[in-house]
Amino acid sequence: MKEEIRLTEFSHGAGCGCKIAPQVLEDILKSESAIPSFSNLLVGNESRDDAAVYDLGNGTAVISTTDFFMPIVDDAFDFGRIASANAISDVYAMGGTPLMAVALLGWPVNDLPPSLAQQVLEGARAICAQAGIPLAGGHSIDTKEPMFGLAVTGTVKLEQLKKNNTAQEGDVLFLTKALGVGVLSTAQKRKVLQPEHQPQMIEQLAALNKIGEALGKIPGVHAMTDVTGFGLAGHLVELAGGSNLSADLYYGKIKQLEGVAGYISHRVVPDSTFRNWNSYSSKIGFGKGVNVMEAFSLLPDPQTNGGLLVAVSPGSAGEVAELLKSSGLEAFAEPIGVLTAAGEKVITVKA
Incomplete structure (x- = not known):
């Protein structure tokens, strides 16, 4: 009987949990060189945003982004779907419309059969079709670990x-998805994920x-912004701090995927959560009444293709809720949660 290949056993990380830690990334992105100014570049590295945005001069702008990572699931087709949805999300997070994508594939050709890589691409095509865009090309290399993602181009008024x-x-x-995929994917990698918890993880x-x-x-x-590898806490720090504000976060209002609290209680947590x-x-x-141990494990939990974190004026909150x-x-x-004047802490977690 042919042994089933588990993609997660061929990678040291999983999904957006592969991201370099925020503080390390800050050190990497430092530059002592004079950076040229481009007046039409509306969004670049300076704001740590989800994508680059360039003004075309006709009332619209082009959005350019790329994202790739190592397997977060064992099934090759699902891996392609997940990595593609995650990359396309950066365009949506800017309020834009995706136009096309090209693939980025790293594959250990001596360890994994090409047929699995073909299934990864099939998954990518399925998600691109769902988004209404072509998978228009790409690039592949021989790597020690399997990696996949997309470079996506979009537009926005x-x-x-x-x-x-x-x-x-x-x-x-507002946050448009539940938290906990990092916890569940870690449970899967450790072979302790309960069968009833897998479908919801893949679906999200x-x-x-x-x-x-x-x-x-x-x-x-x-x-x-979309919540990905830095977790809800990290991306809220970027959003609130980057806007020179603080935030009150209502922990009891945050949705969790089913089973997550139980895995956390058994210390099933990604290493990147601690980073x-x-x-x-x-x-x-x-604040008082918060389960700090659980919050410590959930709020920094690295999300792959997580939900959109949206800051909305009180007058438009009803319109967003109806949407x-x-x-x-x-x-x-x-x-x-709610954004407040800048205080001692960027985020205060309340019950």
């Missing part, structure tokens, strides 16, 4: 462009964040 550092005091926060990992395009059309949506926490823990405080409900996301139609 300038008035609909959403950044991650333009929130305003008083904005309420491969779900496109298409609602970002509609959210971009709402003027009261002031800022937006994330060490990078920004000094910016986070806890979420009409899009099948009624479970996420209640705010999880």
Whole structure:
């Protein structure tokens, strides 16, 4: 009988948990060289946003992004779907519309059969078709570990462009997906994931964040980002801190995937959770009544293709809630926090 190949056994990381820790990334991105100024570059490295944005001069801008990682699931087709949905999400997080994608494939050709790589690409084609864009080409290399992702190009009208550092005091926060895929994927890698918890994990990992395009059309949506490898806490630190604000985060309002709390209680947590926490823990405080041990494991949990974190004016909160409900996301139609004037901590986690 032919032995089943488990892709996660061929990689040291999983999904966006492969990301370099925030503090290490800060050191890597430092430069002592004079960086040329480009007046049409609306979003670049300076804001740690989800994608680069370049003004075309005709009222629209082009969005350019890339994302790739090592397997977070064992099935090759699902790996292709998940990596592709994650990459395309960066365009949606800017309020944009994706146009096309090209593939980035690293494959250990001496260890894994080409037929599995073909299935990865089939998964990518399926998600690109769902997004209404072509998988128009790509590049592949021989690597020690399997890796896959996309470079995606999109467009956005300038008035609909959403950044991650333009929130305003008083904005309420919505999150469009539950947390915990990092915990569940770690349980899978350790072979302790219960069968009933796998379908929800795969479904969320491969779900496109298409609602970002509609959210971009709402003027009261002031800022937006997708929650990925730095966890909800890390991306909220970027959004609030980048906007010179602080945030009250209501822990009890945050949705978790089924089973996550149980795995956390048994210390089934990704290694990158601790790296994330060490990078920004000094910016986070806890109020009374919060389960700090659970929050410590959940809020920095690296999400792959996580939900959109949206900062919305109070006057537009009802419109956003109705959009979420009409899009099948009624479970996420209640705010999880509010942005406040800058204080001692960037985030205060409340019960």
